[in-house]
Amino acid sequence: MSTKxxxxxxxxxGNVGQGFVRILANKRDILKNRYGFEFKLVGIADPxxxxxxxxxxxxxxxxxxxxxxKGNIKDYPKGRKDIDSLTxxxxxxxxxxxxxxxTNIKTGEPGLTHIREALKNKKHVVTSNKGPIALAYRELKExxxxxxxxxxxxxxxxxxxxxxxxxxxxxxxxxxxKVEGIVNGTTNFILTxxxxxxxxxxxxxxxxxxxxxxxxxxxxxxxxDAAIKTVIIANVLMGGSITINDVEREGITKITREDVxxxxxxxxxxxxxxxxxxxxxxxxxSVKPEEVDLNHPLxxxxxxxxxxxxxxxxxxxxxxxxxxxGRIETGQAILSDILAIHRYIMGGRY
Amino acid sequence: MSTKxxxxxxxxxGNVGQGFVRILANKRDILKNRYGFEFKLVGIADPxxxxxxxxxxxxxxxxxxxxxxKGNIKDYPKGRKDIDSLTxxxxxxxxxxxxxxxTNIKTGEPGLTHIREALKNKKHVVTSNKGPIALAYRELKExxxxxxxxxxxxxxxxxxxxxxxxxxxxxxxxxxxKVEGIVNGTTNFILTxxxxxxxxxxxxxxxxxxxxxxxxxxxxxxxxDAAIKTVIIANVLMGGSITINDVEREGITKITREDVxxxxxxxxxxxxxxxxxxxxxxxxxSVKPEEVDLNHPLxxxxxxxxxxxxxxxxxxxxxxxxxxxGRIETGQAILSDILAIHRYIMGGRY
Numbered sequence: 001m002s003t004k005x006x007x008x009x010x011x012x013x014g015n016v017g018q019g020f021v022r023i024l025a026n027k028r029d030i031l032k033n034r035y036g037f038e039f040k041l042v043g044i045a046d047p048x049x050x051x052x053x054x055x056x057x058x059x060x061x062x063x064x065x066x067x068x069x070k071g072n073i074k075d076y077p078k079g080r081k082d083i084d085s086l087t088x089x090x091x092x093x094x095x096x097x098x099x100x101x102x103t104n105i106k107t108g109e110p111g112l113t114h115i116r117e118a119l120k121n122k123k124h125v126v127t128s129n130k131g132p133i134a135l136a137y138r139e140l141k142e143x144x145x146x147x148x149x150x151x152x153x154x155x156x157x158x159x160x161x162x163x164x165x166x167x168x169x170x171x172x173x174x175x176x177x178k179v180e181g182i183v184n185g186t187t188n189f190i191l192t193x194x195x196x197x198x199x200x201x202x203x204x205x206x207x208x209x210x211x212x213x214x215x216x217x218x219x220x221x222x223x224x225d226a227a228i229k230t231v232i233i234a235n236v237l238m239g240g241s242i243t244i245n246d247v248e249r250e251g252i253t254k255i256t257r258e259d260v261x262x263x264x265x266x267x268x269x270x271x272x273x274x275x276x277x278x279x280x281x282x283x284x285x286s287v288k289p290e291e292v293d294l295n296h297p298l299x300x301x302x303x304x305x306x307x308x309x310x311x312x313x314x315x316x317x318x319x320x321x322x323x324x325x326g327r328i329e330t331g332q333a334i335l336s337d338i339l340a341i342h343r344y345i346m347g348g349r350y
Numbered sequence: 351m352s353t354k355x356x357x358x359x360x361x362x363x364g365n366v367g368q369g370f371v372r373i374l375a376n377k378r379d380i381l382k383n384r385y386g387f388e389f390k391l392v393g394i395a396d397p398x399x400x401x402x403x404x405x406x407x408x409x410x411x412x413x414x415x416x417x418x419x420k421g422n423i424k425d426y427p428k429g430r431k432d433i434d435s436l437t438x439x440x441x442x443x444x445x446x447x448x449x450x451x452x453t454n455i456k457t458g459e460p461g462l463t464h465i466r467e468a469l470k471n472k473k474h475v476v477t478s479n480k481g482p483i484a485l486a487y488r489e490l491k492e493x494x495x496x497x498x499x500x501x502x503x504x505x506x507x508x509x510x511x512x513x514x515x516x517x518x519x520x521x522x523x524x525x526x527x528k529v530e531g532i533v534n535g536t537t538n539f540i541l542t543x544x545x546x547x548x549x550x551x552x553x554x555x556x557x558x559x560x561x562x563x564x565x566x567x568x569x570x571x572x573x574x575d576a577a578i579k580t581v582i583i584a585n586v587l588m589g590g591s592i593t594i595n596d597v598e599r600e601g602i603t604k605i606t607r608e609d610v611x612x613x614x615x616x617x618x619x620x621x622x623x624x625x626x627x628x629x630x631x632x633x634x635x636s637v638k639p640e641e642v643d644l645n646h647p648l649x650x651x652x653x654x655x656x657x658x659x660x661x662x663x664x665x666x667x668x669x670x671x672x673x674x675x676g677r678i679e680t681g682q683a684i685l686s687d688i689l690a691i692h693r694y695i696m697g698g699r700y
Contacts, residue, residue, distance in 0.1 A: 031523070035522070161668055166512060173689055320670050321669040322667070335523040335664075336519075344697060
C-alpha cells in the first residue's frame with residue numbers, strides 16, 4: 001500500500017487535544033497498515049499546558065507521559081518552545097492544523113482567528129470548536145475552497161458519533177426537512193438521575209462530581225450548548241443561515257423531580273429536545289424540555305448518551321445514537337476528519 | 351462551482367434500478383447546484399424490463415413514465431436496443447457501472463461477472479448486490495485498486511441507511527469489536543405483527559400482501575438474508591474472512607404468538623438478532639431470535655425498520671436506526687456512493 005506522511009500542528013492541548021494525541025500514540029501502526037496514513041506531529045501550542053515545535057516530529061507517547069505525570073508539556077526534551085498558535089497556522093512545515101481551543105459562542109475567538117489564518121496559509125483545518133462554525137461557517141467554507149484546502153468539523157455536534165459527515169457524506173443526496181434529538185449529555189444525565197430519585201440540585205452536583213458539568217453549569221443547563229448545535233445543524237445540514245438569537249431556548253432548571261415522576265406515570269419521559277425544522281423557505285430552531293412517549297426512539301437515550309433523528313426525503317427518519325462528548329470520543333472526531341482528508345488526497349481508496 | 355459530468359451505465363432495472371432512476375429524474379438540478387454533479391445515463395440493460403443505450407444520455411423522466419405505464423422500457427423512443435449487460439461493462443462511453451441485479455447468495459451471479467468485467471475495464475462500480483460482496487469482497491477490492499477505480503456498496507446491508515460507509519468513512523480510525531442488530535425488515539415486521547396478536551402464518555400473509563415478503567419467504571424467515579449481511583459486516587468492517595456456512599443461523603418460523611406474549615410479560619421482546627463478534631483472532635457470526643429487554647436500544651425498533659449497534663474502541667456503542675430496504679431507500683444508497691466517487695475525484699470539497 002502506498003503511504004503518505006501528514007505533518008500536523010495542534011492548537012489547544014486540553015481534553016480534546018490530549019484525547020487526539022492519545023489515539024495517535026496508540027494507533028500509529030494501525031493507521032499506517034490499514035490506511036497508508038503516516039504522520040509527524042510537528043507542533044503543539046497551548047498557553048497553559050505549554051508549546052513545543054519540532055519539524056522532525058514530536059513523540060505522542062512522550063507528550064502523554066508528560067501530561068499524565070506533570071500536567072503540562074513544558075519539559076518536553078526536544079524542539080523549540082518559543083512558538084504560539086500563529087506559528088502553527090503559518091508554518092511551512094505543517095499540512096493540517098487541528099484547532100481544539102475552548103468554544104466561545106459570542107466571538108468564536110481565539111478559534112476563529114486561528115482557522116482563518118490557517119486556511120489563508122493553505123493548511124487543511126480540522127476542528128471541534130463550535131464557536132467559529134456556528135458564527136462563520138459560510139465565510140470559512142468559502143475561504144477553504146478559495147485556498148484549495150479542506151475544512152472539517154465532525155466533532156462540533158456529537159463528538160466522534162457521526163452527524164455532520166453522516167449527512168453530508170454518508171447520506172449525500174438526501175434533503176433534510178427536520179432534525180431532532182438530544183445533543184447535550186450533561187442535561188440528559190441530570191434528567192436521568194432525577195428519574196432515579198435525585199433532586200435537580202443533587203443531580204447537578206453528581207454531574208459536576210463526574211466531570212459532566214462545569215462549576216458554572218449555565219451553558220449546559222440553560223440550553224446554550226444545545227442551542228449552538230442547532231445553529232450548526234441548521235446552517236451546515238439544512239442550508240439555513242440562523243444565529244443563536246434565532247433559537248427558541250429553554251433550559252432544564254425549572255424541571256422538578258415531581259415533573260419527571262408525573263411524566264413517567266403517563267408513560268412519558270422528559271428530555272431536553274433540540275429541534276430544527278424547515279418551514280417553507282425559513283428554518284426554525286428550538287431547544288426545550290419536552291415529554292416524549294416511552295416508545296419514542298429518543299426516550300430510551302439515557303445518561304450522557306446523545307442522539308439525533310434526521311428526517312429525510314429518501315430514507316424517512318434515520319437516527320444515530322452515541323456519545324456526545326468526551327476526550328477520546330472527540331479525539332476520534334478529529335482522527336476521522338484527518339483520515340477523510342487523507343482519503344480524498346489519495347483518491348478515495350480504502 | 352465547477353461541475354463534472356458522469357456517464358453512468360445501469361445493469362438491472364428492477365426495484366432498485368427504478369428507485370435510483372426515479373431519484374435522478376427528480377434531483378437533476380439539485381445535484382448540479384449542490385454538488386457540481388452532472389450525469390448522462392448512457393445505458394440500461396435488463397433482460398425483462400428491456401435494454402437501451404444512447405451515448406447522448408437517456409432521459410430519466412421518460413424511462414420512469416414508460417415503467418409506470420407499460421411495465422418496461424422496450425418502447426424508449428431513441429437509442430440502440432441490441433445491447434446487454436456486458437456492453438455496459440465494456441463501453442468506452444461509461445465511467446460508472448451501477449450493478450443492481452438480484453442477489454444470488456450461492457454463486458453471486460450474474461452480478462459477480464458484471465462487477466469483475468466492469469472493474470477490469472476501469473469503470474467505477476456501485477452495487478447493492480449482496481452476493482458478489484459476500485462471496486468475493488477481497489478479490490473485487492484488489493481488482494478495483496489494481497485498475498485505479500472505486501468499488502462501493504453502501505446498499506448491501508441497510509439500503510440507504512449508512513452502515514458500510516458509516517464505519518469505513520465517518521468512523522474511520524475506530525476498531526469494531528462487536529456488531530449486533532436487526533438487519534431484516536420482513537422478519538421484524540412479522541414479529542411486530544405477532545405482538546399485535548396475529549399468528550405467525552397471518553403475520554407472514556400480511557407481510558406478503560404489503561410486498562415485504564416474497565411468495566417463497568425462506569430467504570427472510572429462515573435467516574439467510576440476515577446471515578449474508580453478517581458475512582459482509584464481518585469481512586468488510588471487521589477484517590474477517592468468513593462464509594455463510596460459518597454463520598450460526600436460526601430463523602423465526604418456530605416462534606409462536608405465545609412466545610412473543612410470554613416475553614412481553616417479562617418486559618422483553620423477541621427480535622431476530624444478527625451478531626458478529628471478534629474473539630481473539632477469529633470472528634463469530636450468528637443470526638437467531640433472542641429476547642431483549644424493553645429498554646434495550648434494539649427493542650423499540652419496530653416494523654420494517656432496521657438497526658445496527660457498532661461496539662467501538664473510541665466511541666463505545668454507536669447505533670444507527672433507519673429503513674433496511676425499499677426501492678427509493680436503496681436507490682439513495684446508490685446515489686450516495688456515486689456522489690462519494692464524485693467528491694473523491696473532485697478532491698473532497700463540499
